[in-house]
Amino acid sequence: MMLQQIYPAANHPYQYELNKDLHFAAAHFVPAEEAGKCRLLHGHTYYANVTVAGDELDAAGFLVNFAVIKQLIHTRFDHSVLNDDTESFDDVNPDRFPTTEVVARTICEIVQKHLDGTANRPQCVQVYLRETPTSYCIYRPKRKAGSHVG
Template identity: 65%
Template structure:
């Protein structure tokens, strides 16, 4: 596997875990402005997720790598992304663009992490759609209300 350098997510946690994975999927962008991407076409998506936290679980993991792969690869591999309930051809905020795919992966992972007793956080999702194009999604930090 080719070593990849990813942008760094800034955080104050003690542990940081990164998991690389890939999945093959097709999609289309239902907008005339998408040009040729209006047509169904496929990609091999390369994904890196960054998980951070201060506490390890009972097995000494921040989170099990296999759990992360199951969440992403298990859901999207060899599918038409437009067929997933996570995406909506009627709402531009839910078209299966690389940006929306990255945000959706974040939401799926964080939902699972919120159920863990050690409460790790997904701090970054990197999705490469082509050799020359990628998106980084980072959740906004919660603002403190005084």
Template identity: 65%
Template sequence: MLQQIYPAPHHDYEFELNKDMHFAAAHYIPHEDAGDCQNVHGHTYFANITIGGNELDDSGFLINFKHIKTLIHKRFDHSLLNKDNRFSDKESMNFPTTEAVAKAVWEIVQEHLDTLEHQPRCLQVFLRETPTSYVIYRPKKGRVS
């Protein structure tokens, strides 16, 4: 796994959890401005998910790391992102660009966190598409999933 220091979001939570993972997935961007990316191609994405909270669950976790991996890795690894219901070939805001995938990861994680009694929050998703290109998604202050 790539060892890296990620840009940290500002927050006042007592606990901050970071989970690194990678997944291999293909995608294409069906827009003329995408150039060669209009063709199906793949990446090994590296993701860092940052979660904050003040309370721990009954087992002493903010969230168990394996739950985060299950939510994201199981869903996206060895997939064609364009076939995931979070993305569409019709609306440019829903093409599986790195920006849209980072936002989708945040939404998936936060939807799960919203079911937890102690209410941790997903603070940011760092998603590296290539060794030289990455996106950070942080929801606007006050955003509810």
């Protein structure tokens, strides 16, 4: 399926920007009284757009291979219960509940961990994560001290 959607642009100073769309089906629950019905186990088909930017290409002429981004996220989360991924989420710290916001941040962190191990070291500058047809979240990591300022 081809997703034809315009995503909000991440402001960055880099010459190249790559965007990868992907989707995964996953269940979750939000272990907080304030979450209402979302405290109960339920599922979504999540649609994600991952934005990677940088100035240098790798030996294959890529910022990063599109397939690598899909593999990092789809393999880990598709047909899973997000709460069971205790490396990423937990049921005690609200900063680690598998909410749309935290899942978007987690996707960014997983991608960036991979990128940090590459020779050209591009940056994951934005993750757009749609949880339902009417609800989505955008996560943009703050720039590290000493990095480019856009």
